[in-house]
Amino acid sequence: MTTIQIGTPVSLVTGANKGIGLETVRRLIGAGHRVYLAARDVERGRTAAEALGARFVELDVTSDASVRLAANVVEREEGHLDVLVNNAGITGPLRDVHEYTGEDVAAVLLTNVAGYVRVMHAFLPLLELSADPRIVNVSSGLGSFALFHDSSRIESRAGTPLYGAAKSAINMLTARYAQLLPGIRINSADPGMTATDLSGGQGHSVKDGTDAIIAFAIGGPDTPTGAYRDGDGDLPW
Template sequence: MTTPETAPVSLVTGANKGIGLETVRRLVDAGHRVYLGARDPGRGRAAAETVAARFVQLDVTSDESVHGAAEIVEREEGRLDVLVNNAGISNPVREVHDYDGDDATSVLLTNVVGYVRVIHAFLPLLEQATVPRIVNVSSGLGSFGLVRDPSRIESRAGTPLYSAAKAGINMLTARYAQLLPGIRINAADPGMTATDLNGGEGHSLRDGTDAIIAFALGGPDTPTGAFRDRDGDLPW
């Protein structure tokens, strides 16, 4: 029987709103002790209070911030069972001729480098867990298969930098799953979900977090190195 002391410990980055906050809510409902990571302390604490989670200040672009968060979890828990890498940005979105190197640096620093920074900071704590899991929140926009399928909305999205970042996350997921066989590492695509990032268009937050939660809470048959949305496997 799970008790408060033996409950799984989870961390979700970029979790003060949207998909991140809904993921926290569902993990709390599943009996996890959840750390809600967010850059802004005011917004993060307020969000954590609404879902009975624990706030931890965490800016994925800062080594100091990420390692500080890891030290807190280590001191309070001694392990981490589930890491959900969710923090990311969509901006800037411009007319294609107007992109520059600084735009690419901004997107990749948060959406790709940030995932690597968090994984490595928390890796020692994940390796203390019995069945550790990493869920990297990705997107069908990073799928080479879907971008070539004219029947899919992903083929018509004009987001080259965001798409490149998500493709990078997919490859990181596949390679880390090979190199860290003791951890189940997967990429989840929320699909078109109604959040601030896309003007509130798409399906519900619950639908958007289904794939994340399936990887985070799945049983012994949960794969590693997979890329899925709520309906199943996706082409890389």
């Protein structure tokens, strides 16, 4: 495997035109990275990228063609990628539990799970050319079985079954991929309840919500792999 010695680290954040993704881009730029702000909507993505001094790349995580094109752009312009932040996500439909359908499940898993896998695989060859490659999968405390079973925690009461199941799947993917790809630090970050459109504006600041993501993305040599953390530290799976 050829390893490129990097100068300015190169990062890419999916679903980054707003919310946690946008704040992640802002903080990575602040840390000296060259950042690709990836978004499915060209106008909103470009506007957000210009405001922060990021590079815009169009990327819809549900489309193989779109993800491949985005990877081609980064390959052409940078030759490698150091940090991938899998962030694009949806809550999916909020219904009475009797009303969920197979299509509802498919839609949530398509974006929140298949989307993460699709993006990881498209960028894997570029990450494997980095001297210190990292993947941060933005998960949720709602994906933790242990927190669900702890009645003192909000995670035991909040969230929908489909969203929680998708985030549990992301956690298992993180654990498994970290084991299978020991050369890449692959971790799950829980933002905690964060005030964005997804949470209906409830929760702590996007700064607080990105602490775990940023720690995994730019932390020093003791940064783990296969870990699951929020801004305060390790979470039970």
